[in-house]
Amino acid sequence: MIREKNMKVINATLRKKTGLFTISYHNGVIDAIEPQAGLLILEGADVIDAKQQLLMSPLVDPHIHLDAVLTAGEPEWNMSGTLFEGIERWAQRKSSITFEDTKQRAKQTIDMLVAHGIQHVRTHVDITDPQLTGLQAMFEVKNEVKDVVNLQIVAFPQEGIESFKNGRELLEKALQMGADVVGGIPHFEYTRDKGVSSVHYLMDLAEKYNVLVDVHCDEIDDPNSRFLEVLADEALVRNMGERVTASHTTAMGSYDNAYCYKLFRLLKRSKINFISCPTESIHLQGRFDSYPKRRGLTRVAEIDRAGMNICFAQDSIRDPWYPVGNGNILRILDAGLHICHMLGYEDLQHCLDLISDNSAKTMCLGDQYGIEVGKPASFILFNAKNDYEVVANQAKAVLSVRHGNIIMQRQEDQVQLLSVNTPAQRDVATTRLAIGV
Numbered sequence: 305m306i307r308e309k310n311m312k313v314i315n316a317t318l319r320k321k322t323g324l325f326t327i328s329y330h331n332g333v334i335d336a337i338e339p340q341a342g343l344l345i346l347e348g349a350d351v352i353d354a355k356q357q358l359l360m361s362p363l364v365d366p367h368i369h370l371d372a373v374l375t376a377g378e379p380e381w382n383m384s385g386t387l388f389e390g391i392e393r394w395a396q397r398k399s400s401i402t403f404e405d406t407k408q409r410a411k412q413t414i415d416m417l418v419a420h421g422i423q424h425v426r427t428h429v430d431i432t433d434p435q436l437t438g439l440q441a442m443f444e445v446k447n448e449v450k451d452v453v454n455l456q457i458v459a460f461p462q463e464g465i466e467s468f469k470n471g472r473e474l475l476e477k478a479l480q481m482g483a484d485v486v487g488g489i490p491h492f493e494y495t496r497d498k499g500v501s502s503v504h505y506l507m508d509l510a511e512k513y514n515v516l517v518d519v520h521c522d523e524i525d526d527p528n529s530r531f532l533e534v535l536a537d538e539a540l541v542r543n544m545g546e547r548v549t550a551s552h553t554t555a556m557g558s559y560d561n562a563y564c565y566k567l568f569r570l571l572k573r574s575k576i577n578f579i580s581c582p583t584e585s586i587h588l589q590g591r592f593d594s595y596p597k598r599r600g601l602t603r604v605a606e607i608d609r610a611g612m613n614i615c616f617a618q619d620s621i622r623d624p625w626y627p628v629g630n631g632n633i634l635r636i637l638d639a640g641l642h643i644c645h646m647l648g649y650e651d652l653q654h655c656l657d658l659i660s661d662n663s664a665k666t667m668c669l670g671d672q673y674g675i676e677v678g679k680p681a682s683f684i685l686f687n688a689k690n691d692y693e694v695v696a697n698q699a700k701a702v703l704s705v706r707h708g709n710i711i712m713q714r715q716e717d718q719v720q721l722l723s724v725n726t727p728a729q730r731d732v733a734t735t736r737l738a739i740g741v
């Protein structure tokens with residue numbers, strides 16, 4: 305449904321620009337972005353006053369498992385906290401999933417994502433299931449939520465391509481059914497050789513079906529897990545790098561610097577994208593260490609500073625791998641910046657890239673994404689003015705507009721400081737809390 309009325313947002317602050325702007329849109333498309341000489345005072349049903357706060361492209365979650373969400377503890381909790389026990393617990397739960405159960409949990413979670421300003425989501429769906437129940441359910445979900453979220457579906461072989469019975473056939477069938485992206489998990493295959501052949505096979509399928517690639521790659525603390533070089537080399541040789549993503553690559557946090565120096569040369573040439581899931585990785589990795597205990601993340605800051613494309617994602621919400629989460633990807637950004645030593649001045653100036661522009665590039669969203677004339681009138685408003693304030697204030701998206709339609713509005717928190725002495729002081733303190741200063 306496209307809104308036909310002429311609408312405008314006034315007094316908006318835009319990322320990486322100075323001054324205030326008016327953004328006009330019609331039929332769900334932006335038709336003008338005009339700088340203002342000063343503050344505008346306008347009212348009416350066709351005007352949204354941004355009150356000098358930040359207007360930006362919708363947030364993106366480029367890596368989540370919507371088929372597994374909200375299953376933590378069913379039938380058993382992951383007591384070791386390891387990735388491998390998570391896969392075992394999920395295999396137990398998978399035997400009881402149904403079409404409706406998957407749809408209900410996925411849609412409940414999408415509501416949580418939309419409530420936090422997310423409009424683009426890439427979900428992995430486990431296809432190591434002879435019935436492909438979760439995949440079929442996710443196709444229906446994708447269609448039913450299209451007015452609020454653009455959903456990309458990854459055919460993800462959770463239990464392996466070469467190490468699971470009929471793994472190759474199931475992966476190809478999932479692509480024939482319409483999955484948008486082909487996945488893999490080479491570090492989970494039984495042998496190094498099977499891991500390598502799984503990467504060759506999934507890249508062959510990507511070319512055959514003209515789909516994107518997103519591989520769970522080296523999600524382990526093992527410094528000898530080196531499937532990333534195989535994936536990057538395949539992407540380079542086939543000239544597919546911008547359509548290929550390496551998720552996790554946590555082993556890179558354990559590689560020695562000499563190998564990593566050589567590896568970066570290949571990674572840069574390949575042009576592949578990277579996704580880090582910082583809360584998930586710091587929870588699952590480092591589990592076999594005593595002290596010092598590794599953080600278990602890839603080299604996020606180094607990849608970013610080398611000019612390669614990297615973004616953050618949630619991965620899980622209350623499932624066998626990660627028992628908490630609420631859909632708020634700003635919580636992931638906050639944690640990621642801390643864990644990756646990225647709270648320096650320069651990083652804080654553009655840190656929202658890690659959950660917006662960089663993620664959109666990873667998902668190959670192209671003309672679907674960005675605040676520009678001719679692009680969809682899809683944007684969010686924050687209760688903060690810039691990237692730094694969003695993180696420092698733990699701000700939240702207060703409005704989400706998609707193709708011209710308002711799909712989410714949030715009332716700001718009101719807090720009263722009862723210990724403040726006079727009513728006048730109390731009013732000032734309450735107002736300042738409401739705007740997050």
Ligand code: FE2
Nearest residue numbers: 369428520619
């Ligand atoms: Fe994942």
